[in-house]
Amino acid sequence: MQNVLAIFKKEFKAYFLSPIAYVFITVYLVVTNFLFFQGFFIINQADMRGYFGLLPWVFLFFVPAITMRIWAEEKKVKTLELLLTWPVSDLEVVIGKFLASFCFLGITILLSITVPITIALLGNPDEGAIIGGYIGSLLMGAAYLSIGLWVSSLTENQIVAFIIGVVVTFALFMIGNPFVTMVAPAGAVPLLTYLGLGNHFESVGRGVIDSRDIVYYLSVIGFFLFLNIRSIESRKWE
Amino acid sequence: MNGSNGSVMMDVRQLNKRFGDVHAVRDLTFQVKKGEVFGFLGPNGAGKTTTMRIVTCYIPASSGTISVGGHDTVEHSLDVRKKIGYLPENNPLYNDMMVTEYLKFAGELRGMQGDKLSSRIDEMVQVCGLAKMTGREIGKLSKGYRQRVGLAQAMLHDPDLLILDEPTSGLDPNQIIEIRELIKKIGREKTVIYCSHILSEVSATCTRILIINNGSPVATGTAEELTSQMGSGNQYVLRVRGSGPDIEAKLQGVAGVSSVSASQDNEWASVRVACEGNEDIGESLFRCVVDNRWSLAELKRERASLEEVFTQLTRG
Numbered sequence A: 001m002q003n004v005l006a007i008f009k010k011e012f013k014a015y016f017l018s019p020i021a022y023v024f025i026t027v028y029l030v031v032t033n034f035l036f037f038q039g040f041f042i043i044n045q046a047d048m049r050g051y052f053g054l055l056p057w058v059f060l061f062f063v064p065a066i067t068m069r070i071w072a073e074e075k076k077v078k079t080l081e082l083l084l085t086w087p088v089s090d091l092e093v094v095i096g097k098f099l100a101s102f103c104f105l106g107i108t109i110l111l112s113i114t115v116p117i118t119i120a121l122l123g124n125p126d127e128g129a130i131i132g133g134y135i136g137s138l139l140m141g142a143a144y145l146s147i148g149l150w151v152s153s154l155t156e157n158q159i160v161a162f163i164i165g166v167v168v169t170f171a172l173f174m175i176g177n178p179f180v181t182m183v184a185p186a187g188a189v190p191l192l193t194y195l196g197l198g199n200h201f202e203s204v205g206r207g208v209i210d211s212r213d214i215v216y217y218l219s220v221i222g223f224f225l226f227l228n229i230r231s232i233e234s235r236k237w238e
Numbered sequence B: 001m002n003g004s005n006g007s008v009m010m011d012v013r014q015l016n017k018r019f020g021d022v023h024a025v026r027d028l029t030f031q032v033k034k035g036e037v038f039g040f041l042g043p044n045g046a047g048k049t050t051t052m053r054i055v056t057c058y059i060p061a062s063s064g065t066i067s068v069g070g071h072d073t074v075e076h077s078l079d080v081r082k083k084i085g086y087l088p089e090n091n092p093l094y095n096d097m098m099v100t101e102y103l104k105f106a107g108e109l110r111g112m113q114g115d116k117l118s119s120r121i122d123e124m125v126q127v128c129g130l131a132k133m134t135g136r137e138i139g140k141l142s143k144g145y146r147q148r149v150g151l152a153q154a155m156l157h158d159p160d161l162l163i164l165d166e167p168t169s170g171l172d173p174n175q176i177i178e179i180r181e182l183i184k185k186i187g188r189e190k191t192v193i194y195c196s197h198i199l200s201e202v203s204a205t206c207t208r209i210l211i212i213n214n215g216s217p218v219a220t221g222t223a224e225e226l227t228s229q230m231g232s233g234n235q236y237v238l239r240v241r242g243s244g245p246d247i248e249a250k251l252q253g254v255a256g257v258s259s260v261s262a263s264q265d266n267e268w269a270s271v272r273v274a275c276e277g278n279e280d281i282g283e284s285l286f287r288c289v290v291d292n293r294w295s296l297a298e299l300k301r302e303r304a305s306l307e308e309v310f311t312q313l314t315r316g
Ligand SMILES: Nc1ncnc2c1ncn2[C@@H]1O[C@H](COP(=O)(O)OP(=O)(O)O)[C@@H](O)[C@H]1O
Pocket: B019, B022, B023, B024, B042, B043, B044, B045, B046, B047, B048, B049, B050, B051
């Protein structure tokens, strides 16, 4: 546990050692606020469905940017050899890094609190739906993060990690999208729909949290963190 | 325990490592005893780094076993890693961290905490001469200081076995001498494996040397044993009154000198000078001594040279 905490602290601090973190958070807030409020006054409804509806797309680019550095840099600077010859298990390192990126994303998401406050000033929103939406966003974000983290462990180039991260996340998003399920064999449609990253967020976006969606996100997280451990171990394969 | 009769710290048996077609380590068997400063010497590509990566559990062997302090590197990887302090080749560091912050991080991962960790960090900062650098960002330090940070990290938890892979590479001659002195100091109490492709580095600091070439062992023994085993060449032995590092630095500048190593004995330094080729440079050495106004008690030429032994053993 001390190991996980030490890695978590180091990685979390690392985000704020460069100005990029602040630029990142600012851009995230400006982009999501702009896209949301642009439509908000047209639709004229006091809820955040429109805001949460943006997130699967916005995360597609923002989350791989959070994770791209986390392993790639260790590989490039060769600190991986230092880290993995200290008495820590691969699992502890992966969990520590994941939690750090999760907290960074969490802070970014929660800083959008100005949005529900603004809405509350203008109308009478359903608070339960908004809280549910935030929890769902964190879950979905964590799933995206686990993908980005794994991809970062495959390369020593951050930019490559970013691009592949976007592509892999997009692919997992699209397999459940009507674009794909329309042309897929009928038998595969339920499976594809279930696997699609986006399909578990619609009800969440309305503030309805279904345990099946939670199980789905936790499975995705577990699966990609497992792949991450395997890819760290892969240096040992002949 | 100390010296060559001590118990075994590390036991390597029939070690092999293949990377595809490259057979990087071949049937390597050797032991490192407690208290030794063990020189692991070989030209670039000989397999030193690969061997150390296997010892530190970073990569597995293709075949063979290693135990460190009685623990097998595969079965008890965490126990082995706890016992080892490691300065990897090229000294990778987290460049965006501060020196103290980095040492704290490394210490926490070593299971150290609180006051014990802080006082240990202070101690390492003193030993490694980092006092003025504690608040600096590692990425902005000079190479010499980075090396000290790497050493401080490796020694932080007072490891049973300290592994240094080319600890002086990329340093200028003065920094090399400083780091070498530091390692000598550490070596009085610790078991150290010192990897290098430079003979003079190893012969100046190590109690015993293993020379490998193309992944196989070619010779082992003390510097004297290796020298008497074979080869002949040109070496000078001097006894000069003055400080060892200073004398080393000055003599290094004499034309024809390939390496200098000095050991201090009160105010007198015993200096061993190896030279390139077979030229007689006795007079130049004498002039250097006179120019620096040092007292000279002895200047003699010795025939056998470890440098030549090394070259012969690792040729081709
Ligand atoms: N990861 C690797 N993949 C393929 N070949 C490698 C790898 N690491 C080392 N080698 C090869 O193994 C040999 C030994 O290298 P190394 O252990 O680094 O030697 P040294 O440290 O003695 O200079 C070299 O031929 C090197 O090219």
